[in-house]
Amino acid sequence: MSSPRILVVDDEADLRELLEITLLKMGMDVDSAATVAEARARLAQHQYALVLTDMRLPDGLGLELVREVNTNHKNTPIAVVTAYGSAENAVVALKAGAFDYVTKPVVLEDLRIMVRSALRLSEAEAPGAGQDAAEASRLIGESPAMQGLRAQIGRLARSMAPISITGESGSGKELAAREIHAQSSRAAKPFVAVNCGAIPEALMEAEFFGYRKGAFTGAAEEREGFFQAANGGTLMLDEVADLPLPMQVKLLRAIQERRVRKIGATSEEPVDVRIVSATHQDLARCVEQGRFRQDLFYRLNVIELRLPPLRERLDDLPLLCAAILARLAGPGQHAALGPGVLDALRAYSFPGNVRELENVLERALAFANDGVIEVQDLQLKAARPADPAPAAVAPPPPAAPAVMTPVPEPAAPAPAADTGPLPGNLPEYLSQIERDIIQRALNQTQFNRTQAASLLGISVRQLRYQIQKLGIQAPEG
Numbered sequence: 448m449s450s451p452r453i454l455v456v457d458d459e460a461d462l463r464e465l466l467e468i469t470l471l472k473m474g475m476d477v478d479s480a481a482t483v484a485e486a487r488a489r490l491a492q493h494q495y496a497l498v499l500t501d502m503r504l505p506d507g508l509g510l511e512l513v514r515e516v517n518t519n520h521k522n523t524p525i526a527v528v529t530a531y532g533s534a535e536n537a538v539v540a541l542k543a544g545a546f547d548y549v550t551k552p553v554v555l556e557d558l559r560i561m562v563r564s565a566l567r568l569s570e571a572e573a574p575g576a577g578q579d580a581a582e583a584s585r586l587i588g589e590s591p592a593m594q595g596l597r598a599q600i601g602r603l604a605r606s607m608a609p610i611s612i613t614g615e616s617g618s619g620k621e622l623a624a625r626e627i628h629a630q631s632s633r634a635a636k637p638f639v640a641v642n643c644g645a646i647p648e649a650l651m652e653a654e655f656f657g658y659r660k661g662a663f664t665g666a667a668e669e670r671e672g673f674f675q676a677a678n679g680g681t682l683m684l685d686e687v688a689d690l691p692l693p694m695q696v697k698l699l700r701a702i703q704e705r706r707v708r709k710i711g712a713t714s715e716e717p718v719d720v721r722i723v724s725a726t727h728q729d730l731a732r733c734v735e736q737g738r739f740r741q742d743l744f745y746r747l748n749v750i751e752l753r754l755p756p757l758r759e760r761l762d763d764l765p766l767l768c769a770a771i772l773a774r775l776a777g778p779g780q781h782a783a784l785g786p787g788v789l790d791a792l793r794a795y796s797f798p799g800n801v802r803e804l805e806n807v808l809e810r811a812l813a814f815a816n817d818g819v820i821e822v823q824d825l826q827l828k829a830a831r832p833a834d835p836a837p838a839a840v841a842p843p844p845p846a847a848p849a850v851m852t853p854v855p856e857p858a859a860p861a862p863a864a865d866t867g868p869l870p871g872n873l874p875e876y877l878s879q880i881e882r883d884i885i886q887r888a889l890n891q892t893q894f895n896r897t898q899a900a901s902l903l904g905i906s907v908r909q910l911r912y913q914i915q916k917l918g919i920q921a922p923e924g
């Protein structure tokens with residue numbers, strides 16, 4: 448089998464030589480070009496497994512090559528070499544379709560990581576390899592919005608560019624992130640999803656970067672963090688707007704440098720992780736309000752992927768219902784919608800999106816006779832005629848009175864202290880009360896954590912923490 452062929456485009460002879468030697472040592476065949484024109488000539492002659500170009504060339508910009516390769520040589524990944532500290536250039540190149548970048552002075556280990564990743568990509572795209580993206584997709588729906596989304600995911604999966612996924616709660620952000628990972632050259636490596644809103648602030652650094660044995664009291668043995676766990680794969684930062692500011696600084700550094708330092712370690716280690724972030728909040732607004740760092744926003748938001756709310760793609764309801772019912776019924780079992788049910792679902796606004804649809808159908812199936820769901824089984828309460836249809840990334844609407852009734856104050860069920868027996872285990876007793884109340888709030892809001900938190904007068908972060916601590920089973924994606 449012949450070695451992969453790589454084109455290096457750089458007018459600085461020293462750097463070009465360094466790149467060539469490194470690539471040759473990795474077993475590649477290397478061609479080089481010193482100008483855009485030479486690069487074009489080479490590209491016309493050969494099919495390359497990777498093009499690596501400097502940003503500034505004597506007769507033009509590396510960016511032009513990025514665009515050309517993306518248009519005329521769709522299966523060839525192209526990466527850029529950017530000057531140190533010019534984060535802006537790297538972001539511009541990624542937006543233009545560069546697969547990845549390395550910064551000058553080039554750290555050879557980073558270069559090797561990038562090249563290996565690009566070659567996995569070329570192999571995956573070789574004719575006959577891999578699956579057809581649409582066929583493999585787990586994102587159900589044939590509405591124009593979903594078709595557009597799947598096409599966009601197919602394109603985005605090829606690069607290393609950070610992606611920021613926005614969309615309402617339950618609209619499929621995590622599923623989309625998994626899809627990007629599954630279609631990328633990183634598919635064989637881990638996909639790690641982290642709910643940034645559910646980690647107590649004091650533990651964040653240890654959770655993200657890991658720690659060495661003895662780094663602090665309780666660090667009985669060395670532990671990896673999320674970055675190490677996702678090495679070679681994809682790290683999804685879910686609810687990224689919930690990151691506390693000090694952690695945002697550390698995360699920005701790790702993303703920029705592609706290196707992390709475990710707590711208690713003296714040196715940093717390289718990590719090769721693609722970052723996908725998600726939020727139901729308007730991150731730009733969070734930046735304006737000083738709650739989110741502008742530089743991290745810029746870094747994460749290189750490419751934006753918006754997930755439409757379910758009410759904007761109601762035509763997908765039949766397919767979604769069929770898939771969800773098939774899953775709920777189990778193999779060999781039958782579950783179906785009775786007459787008028789689809790119309791009733793169509794008239795509903797699904798503030799909790801696909802997750803809410805799943806919950807509605809699951810509950811309805813429990814009530815249904817012989818697996819056929821009737822309109823009354825849906826218990827949609829009110830079809831809410833004038834739904835506000837909130838903007839995709841706007842803060843969630845206030846609790847809708849038609850669906851929710853207030854949860855009593857937590858103090859209300861306190862034991863009748865004067866008469867009843869005292870609880871034998873006060874902490875457990877209080878936990879049980881808390882568990883019941885949170886469960887009720889979640890049930891009432893169809894597991895919309897933002898609305899449940901607002902009903903209970905606590906922050907989403909507090910609610911998530913309590914859900915985890917109390918072991919409440921909330922359906923997750």
Ligand SMILES: Nc1ncnc2c1ncn2[C@@H]1O[C@H](COP(=O)(O)OP(=O)(O)OP(=O)(O)O)[C@@H](O)[C@H]1O
Binds near residue numbers: 618619620
């Ligand atoms: N297009 C879709 N096709 C099939 N299932 C979907 C689709 N979109 C969402 N789902 C399902 O809906 C549920 C919620 O999806 P997911 O967890 O990805 O949403 P999310 O936007 O990340 O939610 P949250 O903001 O609450 O974290 C999951 O069970 C997921 O499988």
